[in-house]
């Protein structure tokens with residue numbers, strides 16, 4: 001597999017998940033402003049959406065969108081998915097919330113004219129919702145899932161933008177940060 005990524009971007013969730021799953025992959029950095037890969041290729045010719053993550057499977061199939069990429073990795077490594085009869089549905093439900101509610105709420109921070117006060121409130125509301133439904137040490141209970149990798153990547157942004165995190169979220173963040181696959185991913189992206 002090959003992951004197109006940008007350091008500290010949401011693609012960090014896929015890198016963490018690959019390492020936690022023990023799936024071998026190569027990684028190619030994308031300059032998201034210039035839309036050029038580290039090999040000098042036009043990224044829009046590779047992924048017309050121009051965003052990361054993009055995961056290219058060994059058969060050449062390319063998968064984009066965090067929800068799809070992370071769901072695929074959880075299918076390849078079921079220990080990183082949610083258990084129970086509705087496990088996959090619950091995982092997609094959570095990934096969709098993370099993508100369409102939390103991830104989107106950060107967008108104004110990257111735009112010079114973005115309303116960051118409203119965005120900070122939106123992030124806080126969504127983190128409170130996630131905290132309320134956290135089922136244990138991780139989002140789904142005792143086991144780390146790809147959804148935790150996604151939430152962790154966004155908690156890093158929250159810290160970077162100096163948004164307040166509750167004691168529960170801070171403890172959760174530190175717990176996730178200690179995992180071997182997370183440490184490896186952070187080190188590889190120069191974020192350790």
Ligand SMILES: N[C@@H](CCC(=O)N[C@@H](CS)C(=O)NCC(=O)O)C(=O)O
Pocket residue numbers: 009010011032049050051052053064065066067099
């Ligand atoms: N809908 C995409 C959005 C991913 C996304 O927003 N990626 C950001 C980095 S966190 C990006 O590539 N931004 C640059 C761009 O979209 O041009 C997904 O959920 O995967």
